[in-house]
Structure formats: structure tokens, C-alpha cells
Amino acid sequence: MRSAFATVPFYRERWALDGREDPVVVPGRTGTNGGAVPLAEAVHKLVDLVPLAGGARRPEPARGLGRVLRTARRPGPGSLVVVLGPDDLRPPSDLPKGVRGCVADPDAPSASVLREVAAVLDRGRRVLAVGDDKAIAVFAEDHRVEAVPHRELDSLDAGPYGVLHDPVLGYLGALGDCGRWHLDWPHVYARPTAAGLAFTLLRQASPRFVDVVPAGGVRGEIAFCPRHGTPVVLA
Numbered sequence: 001m002r003s004a005f006a007t008v009p010f011y012r013e014r015w016a017l018d019g020r021e022d023p024v025v026v027p028g029r030t031g032t033n034g035g036a037v038p039l040a041e042a043v044h045k046l047v048d049l050v051p052l053a054g055g056a057r058r059p060e061p062a063r064g065l066g067r068v069l070r071t072a073r074r075p076g077p078g079s080l081v082v083v084l085g086p087d088d089l090r091p092p093s094d095l096p097k098g099v100r101g102c103v104a105d106p107d108a109p110s111a112s113v114l115r116e117v118a119a120v121l122d123r124g125r126r127v128l129a130v131g132d133d134k135a136i137a138v139f140a141e142d143h144r145v146e147a148v149p150h151r152e153l154d155s156l157d158a159g160p161y162g163v164l165h166d167p168v169l170g171y172l173g174a175l176g177d178c179g180r181w182h183l184d185w186p187h188v189y190a191r192p193t194a195a196g197l198a199f200t201l202l203r204q205a206s207p208r209f210v211d212v213v214p215a216g217g218v219r220g221e222i223a224f225c226p227r228h229g230t231p232v233v234l235a
Contacts, residue, residue, distance in 0.1 A: 008050070038216075039166075039214040046059075051206055059169070065163070066092055068163045076099075079098075080102070080126070083103050083104070084136065128145075131149070132149065147161065151164055152214075164181055185230055188201060
């Protein structure tokens with residue numbers, strides 16, 4: 001938070017005008033919703049989320065997928081992860097060692113992707129299709145393809161499998177084998193605010209997303225899983 005205030009124009013301007021719990025820059029002001037900001041407002045000023053030293057201006061919708069898959073489906077070496085989305089979506093860069101990834105348009109997957117899927121399945125390895133329900137239904141006609149459905153914060157369910165995803169912030173967590181939505185806590189911080197659950201990407205250098213409220217604002221809590229002892233999302 002302090003580094004964002006010191007180096008990112010969007011937060012410097014907003015917190016200086018509105019006040020903030022930490023740092024308090026305007027005595028007597030506590031800020032709107034404790035300083036949390038709607039994600040849509042931050043995206044509207046995306047260029048100002050780049051630190052003064054420079055950095056990427058484009059969000060990463062596939063950010064964090066490799067980490068949350070370890071909770072959701074645990075793909076092993078030789079597995080193929082197919083992220084279903086538009087052509088400009090970049091493949092995930094943080095998949096586990098030995099796991100490959102690619103991007104496919106579910107309505108018109110390329111011949112090369114289809115060949116790769118068939119080859120991996122023929123070798124007895126796993127293919128995981130990650131996307132929304134409609135995209136998975138279109139793509140995964142071969143029942144050997146394992147579905148990993150997206151769930152946004154305002155549509156969490158009981159699974160049995162799923163990953164918590166935001167189109168801007170990327171992957172925030174996954175449904176664990178305990179039936180609870182586990183936060184990717186080493187890389188994502190969340191807290192309840194009057195506007196809804198607010199999220200911070202802890203290790204993304206640019207663009208910086210700090211205390212932003214996705215999905216239009218969803219009421220919820222952050223608790224600790226009684227089985228695993230790590231943060232879970234209750235929404």
C-alpha cells in the first residue's frame with residue numbers, strides 16, 4: 001500500500017484527495033469505503049495504474065492460473081491446460097513444471113490446438129479446459145477433457161471444481177477439496193469494506209491493483225479454513 005501511494009499516480013491522487021486509513025494524508029478524513037475503490041473506476045484510468053518508473057499497461061486475465069490450479073485440480077507433468085477465451089488472451093506463464101498451456105477460441109479452436117489436445121489424450125495425459133460454462137460446453141465435447149469452470153465473485157457455488165476469476169485481476173483463488181473457496185493468499189489479499197470485498201494483487205508490479213472492489217461490489221467475509229488454516233472467501 002505504501003509503495004502504491006508513493007509510486008502510482010492513481011493512488012497518489014485519489015488518496016490525497018479522499019484520505020486513507022493508512023497512510024492518512026488528510027487529517028480528519030477516513031476516505032470513502034475505507035479507501036477502497038471500484039475496480040471499474042480504476043480500469044477507466046488504467047494508464048495511471050502504471051508506476052512512475054514505468055511498466056505494463058495491460059491487465060493479465062490469466063495471471064495466477066498456475067497457482068490456483070494446484071488447489072483446484074492439481075495437474076501433473078505432461079498435462080495440457082487450455083484457457084478458453086479471445087484471441088488476444090495471453091497463455092498462462094506460471095503453470096507447474098512440466099505442464100503446458102495454450103489459449104483457444106471455444107467456438108473456433110485452431111487445428112493446432114485440436115491436434116495437441118488429441119495427442120495429449122492419446123498419451124493418457126490430462127487435458128484441462130478453463131473457462132466459463134458456455135465455453136467449456138462448446139469446447140469439451142470429448143468427455144475426457146476435464147472442466148475447470150470460472151466463477152466470478154458474485155457467482156460462487158459448491159463446485160465440485162472451480163476457480164475464482166475476475167476478467168481484469170485474473171485468478172484469485174480456487175475451490176478446495178474441503179468445499180471452501182480458498183484465496184491465493186501469498187499473492188492476493190482481500191478484506192471486507194462497506195462497498196464489498198476489496199482485493200489487492202500483492203506481487204504484480206504493473207498495472208497495480210490495490211484495494212479494488214470487483215464485480216460491482218459483493219458483500220462477504222474473509223475467514224480461515226478450519227481444515228487448512230488459510231484464508232477463504234465467504235460471499
